Amino acid sequence: MKYSDKTTSFFHDVYEVVKLIPKGRVTSYGAIASFLGSRGSSRMVGWAMNACHTCTDYIPAHRVVNRNGLLTGRLHFETPETMQSLLEDEGVVVHNHAVVDFERLHWDPATELL
DNA sequence: AGTCTGACTAGTA
DNA sequence: CTACTAGCCAGAC
Numbered sequence: 001m002k003y004s005d006k007t008t009s010f011f012h013d014v015y016e017v018v019k020l021i022p023k024g025r026v027t028s029y030g031a032i033a034s035f036l037g038s039r040g041s042s043r044m045v046g047w048a049m050n051a052c053h054t055c056t057d058y059i060p061a062h063r064v065v066n067r068n069g070l071l072t073g074r075l076h077f078e079t080p081e082t083m084q085s086l087l088e089d090e091g092v093v094v095h096n097h098a099v100v101d102f103e104r105l106h107w108d109p110a111t112e113l114l
Numbered sequence: 115a116g117t118c119t120g121a122c123t124a125g126t127a
Numbered sequence: 128c129t130a131c132t133a134g135c136c137a138g139a140c
Contacts, residue, residue: 010136029122033135039123040135045123047137066122073121 006105010036015055015065016047024091025107026099028067044057049073062086069102 013036021027027055040045045064052059062083066072074083074097084094093100 028122033122038135040133041137042122043120044122044136049121051138061121063138064121067124071121078123 002034010038010041010044012046014045014058015052015057017062017113018052018061019057020109020113021060021107024105026063026065026069026087026092026102027107027109028065029068030067030109031106031110034066035113037114043091046073050076058067060086063090063097063107065102071097071099072102102110 014032017032017035029042031041032042032045033039039091047065049059049061055078061073062071062077064073071083071087071094074080077083084097086096087099092105099105
């Protein structure tokens with residue numbers, strides 16, 4: 001990984017956290033951003049996901065949704081249905097591009113990663 | 115080097 | 128309840 005630069009450490013941390021998301025669970029951009037210390041940096045989490053395509057490591061970006069549980073990032077996958085398919089394959093029920101029982105499946109790193 | 119944009123969120127009207 | 132605004136920070140032009 002070429003993210004040794006301190007300026008890109010945020011991206012690296014995002015990848016680390018996303019890779020730690022348990023199967024069948026989901027989290028939000030804001031939760032990750034908040035866990036990394038910057039609540040308002042939620043956009044950077046999504047930006048990191050956009051850059052995950054260039055990263056050699058596999059990033060389960062499908063487990064990261066917005067605060068409403070909506071699969072906003074689905075259009076950035078290879079196909080718009082990839083994200084939902086991956087989630088459903090892990091046991092997450094997705095309906096109308098949104099995670100069902102999002103609050104129950106939500107995985108907050110600041111709370112559950114301890 | 116300045117400006118715009120973006121897979122977001124919280125606050126205010 | 129919905130709509131709009133501001134803040135956030137790195138990358139692309």
